[in-house]
Amino acid sequence: MTNKLIPVTQPFLPELSEFIPLLEKIWDNRWLTNNGPFHQELEGKLCEYLGVEYVSLFNNATIALITALQAMRISGEVITTPYSFVATSHSIMWNGLAPVFVDIDPATFNIDPAKIEAAITPRTTAIMPVHCYSNPCDVEAIQKIADNYGLKVIYDAAHAFGVNYKGQSLLKWGDLSILSFHATKVFNTFEGGAIICPDAKTKQRIDCLKNFGISDELTVTAPGINGKMSEINAAFGLVQLKHIDKAMQQRQTIDECYRQALADVNGITLYQHDVHANSNFSYFPILVEADYPLSRDELYDKLKANNILSRRYFYPLISNMPMYRGLPSASMAHLPLANALADKVLCLPIYSDLTDSALSMIIECISRVD
Incomplete structure (x- = not known):
């Protein structure tokens, strides 16, 4: 039918001429990473666009998921869905935690809240649902279960950029939501991700964890990781956001x-x-x-x-x-x-x-x- 390959997805790329001036600024100020001006600007612009209070940028969503579990001090077992990209459960395993799978709702393809309660044990401390194909989970039902049992809810929202649910950002549900800015996503920064935070204190902890756990020049307060987004990725995100x-x-x-x-x-x-x-x-x-x-x-x-x-x-x-x-x-x-x-x-x-x-x-x- 066609001699030209039709890929399953292809990243949106703006005109290169839009990106070059930002690269020139990076070359001029020689600030390549570590919370540079473009990094800070993109966090602010994403808060405005997404309708959320705090965003912490990451080099990719997998590191963001791993850090989110650290930030919430999750232990023991995490209830999650088997119907997701493998990074969801890998992030649980990387933290030395046990994933517990429950079945899905066949209408939404998301985790079925009716199956969650039966999977809760004394070792359960969190639920990690996934908004599959950008369709919202049953966030009200999941939150009710979490409140009843004292569990944290960390949403893998890799597919949910820009999604609003009942008049507000879907990303505001749960304790944290994690976005992916991978090249295959609707909004991309080549590679990248973010954690949506509910308050300044939580963002401060997450920002510390993604920078090796360094809180100041002389103090390391936690076993953090190198999860920072570079200035080049952040600059590209600023251009992408316009389109x-x-x-x-x-x-x-x-x-x-x-x-x-x-x-x-x-x-x-x-x-x-x-x-x-x-x-x-x-x-x-x-x-x-x-x-x-x-x-x-x-x-x-x-x-x-x-x-x-x-x-x-x-x-x-x-x-x-x-x-x-x-x-x-x-x-x-x-x-x-x-x-x-x-x-x-x-x-x-x-x-x-x-x-x-x-x-x-x-x-x-x-x-x-x-």
């Missing part, structure tokens, strides 16, 4: 085209956005059901044969990976809905520069099965 609304609008147009064209394709189920939230259109997952002429993997192979890259995201489940599958909570019998979803899901290409012709080719490849 983010347009980029999300372009993604929305693609999302609407997919929905219109694929709505009546037998055997294809479309993921539904939460009516109480705005999507950032970061992903376009479909479910390949049993009555579709091809299996999910056969459709994946067909698209690939036509130079169209899709992604089985998330597959395999975290709970089925070698380092986790021995956990009691990782058994397939314990997670039937997550396992079923992982076997059906396929994320289609969606990014700002996806052309109309490429979009038509993808739709035709799915709609016409010879």
